[in-house]
Amino acid sequence: MARPRQFDEDAVLRAAAEIFWTKGYEATSTRDLTEQMGLTHASLYNAFGDKHSLFLKTLEHYLDRTMHARMRRLEGAYPPGLVIVGFFDELVELSLADVQHRGCMLVNTALEARADDPAMRGAVADETIELEAFFLRSIKAGQASGEISSVQPAEDLAKLLLSTQFGLRALVRIRPERELLNGIVRPVMTLLNLPWPMPATKPDG
Numbered sequence: 478m479a480r481p482r483q484f485d486e487d488a489v490l491r492a493a494a495e496i497f498w499t500k501g502y503e504a505t506s507t508r509d510l511t512e513q514m515g516l517t518h519a520s521l522y523n524a525f526g527d528k529h530s531l532f533l534k535t536l537e538h539y540l541d542r543t544m545h546a547r548m549r550r551l552e553g554a555y556p557p558g559l560v561i562v563g564f565f566d567e568l569v570e571l572s573l574a575d576v577q578h579r580g581c582m583l584v585n586t587a588l589e590a591r592a593d594d595p596a597m598r599g600a601v602a603d604e605t606i607e608l609e610a611f612f613l614r615s616i617k618a619g620q621a622s623g624e625i626s627s628v629q630p631a632e633d634l635a636k637l638l639l640s641t642q643f644g645l646r647a648l649v650r651i652r653p654e655r656e657l658l659n660g661i662v663r664p665v666m667t668l669l670n671l672p673w674p675m676p677a678t679k680p681d682g
Contacts, residue, residue: 494539497532497536499577507521544604556619557619559675569659573658578649579650580646616635629668637668648661
């Protein structure tokens with residue numbers, strides 16, 4: 478019978494995310510991980526396998542409690558147009574609040590993923606597909622209600638929002654400037670006929 482784990486998996490994955498997010502996959506050593514996670518080498522490998530397997534598990538865990546949680550919360554709270562505005566509004570605020578200017582772990586991984594690592598590249602690609610689908614749902618619903626402009630195809634606008642999100646989160650690592658980020662997002666929202674920034678009074682969804 479397998480012995481029960483003697484640690485809180487959520488806590489150790491959060492700790493692993495902090496070091497991977499800060500240093501990147503390649504620069505993070507096993508020693509960095511064991512010190513940050515409070516595990517021995519044996520416990521780490523028994524629980525998660527090698528560094529690569531741990532990273533993929535950590536990335537999934539990070540995205541589920543950040544991006545995925547944000548999408549679920551916003552879709553349950555606002556009309557479709559404000560779902561999009563709220564998503565980018567929170568993105569800007571989170572980006573500026575991070576004093577280490579780490580950007581997004583997903584975007585950082587996309588920039589670091591090598592051609593000889595199909596598992597990492599595939600994990601990032603899957604997440605971009607999920608994010609694009611989130612944008613597409615909101616755009617189609619907003620176009621149907623008249624909240625979002627129908628001049629451009631919803632599919633094209635979803636891809637535009639995806640590229641805007643990636644560009645914003647990459648740029649904030651080197652230029653964490655509010656006006657720069659607002660200048661990236663504002664024209665996109667104007668194209669969709671949406672307000673920017675998020676209105677002070679947010680109508681219920």
